[in-house]
Amino acid sequence: MLLARVIGTVVSTRKDPSMEGLKFLLLRPVDVDGKESGAPVVAVDAVGAGMHEVVMYATGSSARQTVATKDRPCDAVIMGIVDSWDVAGEMKYRKGADR
Amino acid sequence: MLLARVIGTVVSTRKDPSMEGLKFLLLRPVDVDGKESGAPVVAVDAVGAGMHEVVMYATGSSARQTVATKDRPCDAVIMGIVDSWDVAGEMKYRKGADR
Amino acid sequence: MLLARVIGTVVSTRKDPSMEGLKFLLLRPVDVDGKESGAPVVAVDAVGAGMHEVVMYATGSSARQTVATKDRPCDAVIMGIVDSWDVAGEMKYRKGADR
Amino acid sequence: MLLARVIGTVVSTRKDPSMEGLKFLLLRPVDVDGKESGAPVVAVDAVGAGMHEVVMYATGSSARQTVATKDRPCDAVIMGIVDSWDVAGEMKYRKGADR
Amino acid sequence: MLLARVIGTVVSTRKDPSMEGLKFLLLRPVDVDGKESGAPVVAVDAVGAGMHEVVMYATGSSARQTVATKDRPCDAVIMGIVDSWDVAGEMKYRKGADR
Numbered sequence: 001m002l003l004a005r006v007i008g009t010v011v012s013t014r015k016d017p018s019m020e021g022l023k024f025l026l027l028r029p030v031d032v033d034g035k036e037s038g039a040p041v042v043a044v045d046a047v048g049a050g051m052h053e054v055v056m057y058a059t060g061s062s063a064r065q066t067v068a069t070k071d072r073p074c075d076a077v078i079m080g081i082v083d084s085w086d087v088a089g090e091m092k093y094r095k096g097a098d099r
Numbered sequence: 100m101l102l103a104r105v106i107g108t109v110v111s112t113r114k115d116p117s118m119e120g121l122k123f124l125l126l127r128p129v130d131v132d133g134k135e136s137g138a139p140v141v142a143v144d145a146v147g148a149g150m151h152e153v154v155m156y157a158t159g160s161s162a163r164q165t166v167a168t169k170d171r172p173c174d175a176v177i178m179g180i181v182d183s184w185d186v187a188g189e190m191k192y193r194k195g196a197d198r
Numbered sequence: 199m200l201l202a203r204v205i206g207t208v209v210s211t212r213k214d215p216s217m218e219g220l221k222f223l224l225l226r227p228v229d230v231d232g233k234e235s236g237a238p239v240v241a242v243d244a245v246g247a248g249m250h251e252v253v254m255y256a257t258g259s260s261a262r263q264t265v266a267t268k269d270r271p272c273d274a275v276i277m278g279i280v281d282s283w284d285v286a287g288e289m290k291y292r293k294g295a296d297r
Numbered sequence: 298m299l300l301a302r303v304i305g306t307v308v309s310t311r312k313d314p315s316m317e318g319l320k321f322l323l324l325r326p327v328d329v330d331g332k333e334s335g336a337p338v339v340a341v342d343a344v345g346a347g348m349h350e351v352v353m354y355a356t357g358s359s360a361r362q363t364v365a366t367k368d369r370p371c372d373a374v375i376m377g378i379v380d381s382w383d384v385a386g387e388m389k390y391r392k393g394a395d396r
Numbered sequence: 397m398l399l400a401r402v403i404g405t406v407v408s409t410r411k412d413p414s415m416e417g418l419k420f421l422l423l424r425p426v427d428v429d430g431k432e433s434g435a436p437v438v439a440v441d442a443v444g445a446g447m448h449e450v451v452m453y454a455t456g457s458s459a460r461q462t463v464a465t466k467d468r469p470c471d472a473v474i475m476g477i478v479d480s481w482d483v484a485g486e487m488k489y490r491k492g493a494d495r
Contacts, residue, residue, distance in 0.1 A: 001321075001338070001339040001340070001371070001372060001373055002336065002337075002338065002339065003307070003323075003337065003339060007131070007186050007187060008184060008185045008186040008187060008188075008191075009184065009185060010102070010155065010181060010183075010184040011181070011182040011183045011184070012155060012179035012180060012181050012182060013180075013182050014146055014147070014179070014180040015146060015155075015178060015179035015180065016145055016146060016165050016178040016179065018164070018165075019178060019179060024100075024155070024179075026102075026184060026185075026186065028131060029336060031336055031337070032304070032325060032336070032337045037336070038336075039101070039128060039130055039131070039136070039137075040101075040102065040130070040131045041100070041101065042100040042101065042102060042155050043100070046313055046370070047311055047312060047313060048311070051187065052187075056307065056309060056312075056321070056339050058370045058371060058372040059159075059372050060159045060160065060161070060258075060356075060357045060358065060372055060456075061159065061160045061161065061259075061357065061358045061457075062357070062358065062360065062361060062369075062370050062371055062372035063161065063370065063372075064161060064164070064370075065315070065361070065368055065369055065370040065371075066313050066315075066370050069370075071164055072161075072164055073145070073157045073161050073162065073163075073164040073165050073168075073176055073178040074100070074157060074161055074164075074178075075100060075157040075158050075159055075161035075162075076100055077370055079312060079313040079316060079370040079371075080309035080311070080312035080313065080316060080321075081309060081310075081311040081312065082307060082308070082309050083308040083309060083310050084307075084308045085305060085306065085307040085308070085323060086305045086306060086323075087304050087305040087323065088304060088305060088348065088349075089305075092305075106230070106285050106286060107283060107284045107285040107286060107287075107290075108283065108284060109201070109254065109280060109282075109283040110280070110281040110282045110283070111254060111278035111279060111280050111281060112279075112281050113245055113246070113278070113279040114245060114254075114277060114278035114279065115244055115245060115264050115277040115278065117263070117264075118277060118278060123199075123254070123278075125201075125283060125284075125285065127230060138200065138227060138229055138230070138235070138236075139200075139201065139229070139230045140199070140200065141199040141200065141201060141254050142199070150286065151286075158258075159258045159259065159260070159357075159456075160258065160259045160260065160358075160457075162260065163259075163260060163263070170263055171260075171263055172244070172256045172260050172261065172262075172263040172264050172267075172275055172277040173199070173256060173260055173263075173277075174199060174256040174257050174258055174260035174261075175199055205428070205483050205484060206481060206482045206483040206484060206485075206488075207481065207482060208399070208452065208478060208480075208481040209478070209479040209480045209481070210452060210476035210477060210478050210479060211477075211479050212443055212444070212476070212477040213443060213452075213475060213476035213477065214442055214443060214462050214475040214476065216461070216462075217475060217476060222397075222452070222476075224399075224481060224482075224483065226428060237398065237425060237427055237428070237433070237434075238398075238399065238427070238428045239397070239398065240397040240398065240399060240452050241397070249484065250484075257456075258357075258456045258457065258458070259358075259456065259457045259458065261458065262457075262458060262461070269461055270458075270461055271442070271454045271458050271459065271460075271461040271462050271465075271473055271475040272397070272454060272458055272461075272475075273397060273454040273455050273456055273458035273459075274397055298420075298437070298438040298439070298470070298471060298472055299435065299436075299437065299438065300406070300422075300436065300438060326435060328435055328436070329403070329424060329435070329436045334435070335435075343412055343469070344410055344411060344412065345410070353406065353408060353411075353420070353438050355469045355470060355471040356471050357455075357456045357457065357471055358456065358457045358460075359456070359457065359459065359460060359468075359469050359470055359471035360469065360471075361469075362414070362460070362467055362468055362469040362470075363412050363414075363469050366469075374469055376411060376412040376415060376469040376470075377408035377410070377411035377412065377415060377420075378408060378409075378410040378411065379406060379407070379408050380407040380408060380409050381406075381407045382404060382405065382406040382407070382422060383404045383405060383422075384403050384404040384422065385403060385404060385447065385448075386404075389404075
């Protein structure tokens with residue numbers, strides 16, 4: 001899984017019928033310093049993530065192993081909201097404590 | 100999924116028989132500012148996307164979870180046409196409003 | 199799928215028994231200007247591609263969805279020979295018209 | 298698989314129910330000189346790895362082939378703790394001998 | 397598949413039980429000029445490759461399509477030893493003729 005911050009939303013009316021009712025969030029991975037980095041990713045939200053939160057997302061066939069995404073053309077799913085992450089004991093992010 | 104713009108088409112007469120009748124579009128991913136970036140990708144169109152539109156595409160085995168692509172040697176499928184996407188409430192793209 | 203040019207061949211006598219009889223071609227992806235770019239890829243040829251031709255190849259589990267590659271340790275397959283591709287109507291490649 | 302060092306931990310209370318009870322470690326791949334490099338990865342620990350140890354992790358559907366991760370939205374699993382690795386006979390890492 | 401050179405070995409005593417008895421080799425991909433390039437990869441050896449040889453390896457679920465790796469948390473397998481590879485007829489590598 002990768003750590004990413006929820007940075008936005010994506011609206012799509014015309015889509016594969018199996019994707020109806022799913023929520024698409026725009027993520028951006030964070031680097032080892034917690035800084036947003038690289039290309040944005042669209043993920044289905046399986047856990048009720050909020051804007052600006054840091055989440056974990058799974059890609060590939062693993063993204064279809066949630067109730068919401070099973071057998072759907074979905075290759076990225078948010079499967080966890082991050083409370084905190086640290087590097088060698090140094091807290092790099094704690095939910096609610098940044099921004 | 101990744102956000103990408105439809106930039107062109109690919110014609111292939113001699114192909115795996117299971118791919119007959121599918122439409123191949125050339126996509127280019129967009130970065131967090133909406134700018135086209137990186138290598139082009141050939142995706143099967145499962146939703147009737149048009150030239151210059153921004154779409155979402157799924158890759159890997161997830162690209163085979165549409166009626167059009169099931170059990171085929173297809174690793175990228177357009178599964179949604181994007182109406183709009185935003186970063187923290189700031190609209191970065193709205194269909195029909197650019198180009 | 200990615201667009202790539204067939205640039206060479208790979209010979210392997212000692213290989214997984216299930217790969218016997220398959221033809222390995224060396225590909226190099228092309229960028230949006232049609233220029234070869236990045237690392238070479240070894241793909242099984244499922245369509246009879248020729249040297250210097252531009253092809254489409256599929257990767258991952260999708261590379262096992264052809265008769266030639268089913269259930270084999272193959273993660274890249276040429277599944278289409280490209281006749282032509284264009285960007286916004288401008289022809290970037292037409293088979294037989296380059297090199 | 299990739300070689301990576303365990304650099305931290307990730308805490309997630311709100312997650313896909315199937316992920317309950319799993320331990321999430323933060324890894325960073327190492328390059329050919331053994332130096333940490335690139336984006337951090339969150340992996341489920343299937344072998345009891347410790348902080349600062351070098352491990353091997355598997356990604357994609359292969360990450361679901363352990364008892365701990367089967368059928369779960371997990372795309373990275375630590376499946377081996379590295380005792381040592383070498384390049385052409387030159388030891389680059391031996392567990393317990395660095396840091 | 398990618399072309400890579402066998403550059404070393406990895407020893408792991410504590411690992412997923414299903415990985416017992418497998419041989420882990422350290423590979424480094426080669427670029428179009430045959431030069432080692434990029435991050436090292438740990439692959440299971442399914443064909444008896446030797447140090448310094450150039451091999452082909454498959455990744456992802458395709459890495460589990462050999463007898464040695466079936467149903468195991470393995471995402472990279474050496475499935476062929478390369479005798480030679482060429483670019484447009486120019487031999488870039490012939491087994492036994494380099495180093």
